[in-house]
Amino acid sequence: MLDNVIIGQYIPGTSVLHKMDPRAKLLGIFVFIFVVFLANNWLTYGILGVFAVAAILLSQVSLRYMYKGLKPIFFIVIFTFILHILMTKQGEVVYDLGWLKIYNGGVKQGVFISLRLVYLVLVTSLLTLTTTPIDITDGLEYLLAPFKRVKLPVHEFALMMSISLRFIPTLLQETEKIMKAQMARGAEFTAGPVKERIKAFVPLLVPLFISSFKRAEDLALAMEARGYRGGEGRTRLRVLHWGFRDTGALLLLLILAAVLIVLRTHG
């Protein structure tokens, strides 16, 4: 039922992307988000596309799996696309319905913004697909360490994140289990008018909330029982290693940024 959700899912593997230092991957994503916003014409969007596909190929995650996992966001993409087509009034009219005029500027904008969304989701999901939640958290904590000076609760933040990531699959499993139990009692989650459908979710949400709170309590108790007292003075079991490939990957991204800056339409 919920088999296709790929958010927060980690696929074990031995690809270059798997072996990269999580800090490099996090920094890379950070840079990439800016780079995506540099593109503003067909050529630059094309280059970004090649880059994104290359990254997926490098990760050895099957394209079919990525495609299936992205299906849920297609709705948002299509929505954005239509919105742009309807709202943008630039360029020549390519289609005229009298009350509705579609401009080529709108089509172009629609395609660009949709592509931007797809690229962002693709590349960020590559992060979770190739990095264990624990690595992501370690990397984040390390990168954010400077903020500890200004009393930002970096360790707590990282911990919260790793707990959330860790429990996404559990929560999905639980959802599926309760859905099945209620469906066996005749509940329907996918049919009927909207009002009924919203009501139908009560039997699913109440048990989910209860079990989540219970789980949170258990976890807190278990952490306390094992003497957890926060980040102060904790040493690490696993040490991160920054290698050539990490520096290389970041350089590649900077080159990409430079290329885009040169090729983008100015003015």
Next chain:
Amino acid sequence: MDIKISGLTHRYKAGTPFERLALHDVSLSISSGTFLAVIGHTGSGKSTLIQHLNGLLKPSEGTITVGDLTIAAGGKKKQLKALRKRVGIVFQYPEHQLFDETVEKDVMFGPMNFGQSEEAARAAAHEMIKLVGLPVEVLQKSPFDLSGGQMRRVAIAGVLAMEPDVLILDEPTAGLDPRGRKEIMDLFRTLHDQRNMTTILVTHSMEDAAYYADRILVMEKGSTYLEGAPAEIFAKREELQAVGLDVPETVQFLLRWQEKTGKPVQMSSFTIEDTAKAISADFGKGGFTC
């Protein structure tokens, strides 16, 4: 209600890197009125198998027929509701499915989903609550104020209130105290006999399988391994041990006894009383030698 499963194969997460073959070419018929126990090592596919019987999982290959309804790979959704009315499932830890403000409303949820009137559903709730051994006062309480064992009984009442023809129980007594286990298992057997139901019990307890079931199915690695009457199944100790199972303790005891005394004992039934009888019969013959 006769159940027929043929060539059933199920793959979880088909087409992803996590694909997993959970059932492989399972064929089986369960005739109406049978009390079937399904046993097998953990991960052998028991839960996967039973979830096909009311359409919660769809077969990757093969068909399932319950009465006159057939579910096939790639089939339509239409019949599912009719199927679910006929086949009730009590899941493992069913208390996790409770959600409504009062016990009464929660028990009425199932029957009302299947189109019963409010009065009929309420009447069913009252009847079932008594049947599972709870006082009628709990009906107006919040299910979350009850003890774990009571919650379990409420959840079971919620499934029974749908009056299914086929009742599926996935480890219904896991985590209950010994007395609660026996009460609930006795309840299922009584219901089975009184209402002409077909009952399928998934269990890890060889004793329960031996004591309550008419037939036993042994699953192993997603396939059927053995199927037969309890006496037949538990005569095959080596085969059971090969897949991480064993015979019930009463049988283990009798086997030991036989070994020590060197004389065969009658081993057709599995209750403590029958075991005691078998031994005392042995005594009667003057066979006590050790």
